[in-house]
Amino acid sequence: MDAPDRPDTPGRGGAEPADDLDSIDVVGQHILVVEDDDGIALPLVRTLTREGYVVERIAEGEAAVGWVLSEAPALVVLDLGLPDMDGLDVCRRVRDEGFEGGIIILTARDGELDRVVGLDVGADDYIAKPFALAELLARLRALLRRSAAAASRAAAPQASASVTGLSVDTDARRAFAGEREIPLSTKEFDLLANLDRQRGSVVTRERVMDEVWDENWFGSTKTLDVTIARLRQKLEESGADVRITTIRGIGFRLDDGAADA
């Protein structure tokens, strides 16, 4: 590990690795500002709007609770000293009712901040007044990105379990229902790839015979019907969200949506 001829480079120790969270787009998300003081609310709303967020401002706690529960914003910036109720109760109530968006609490003093953090009412972050808009923006962006990342992580396993869309990889000659491979014979794969290339459109029997079985077929396309039947069964067994529709006397069409759907 000794590198005597290489001087220390203290400046590089602080280099941050590229943060994946930076790539998550949070612009356009809905933010509710709950603050009765126009002197704080108006510049905040203006700045957030300019940053590309869709912003609503409400000055009273009761109205804020109703709005949060009906609109489910991505994030709430919540003042504690509201005219009709304590912001902490706003926080508790929306959490009790299942609100899962971010909540950043604005507190008047650092002393109050300590007390509030200790109460653990379900807020994600706290910032003491007076605050720099830039700092609030940075915290808010970080929170939105964390939420978005958590949401996509939570959605991912569920999606892979339920998504059974058919994908056909012609380079690897493999077909998948969601992430599960469908075991296919050479002809079954060729037939499926042929239909998949024109998914939603009819492929004629003649054309399939030409492209999948090459030349030298004479009239009888029984082998095609047998292969179609086997392929249908395998697709069904795989749970793939597609079906092969027979267009009598003409050909076949691969459609989205399982056969029994």
Ligand code: CA
């Ligand atoms: Ca206030």
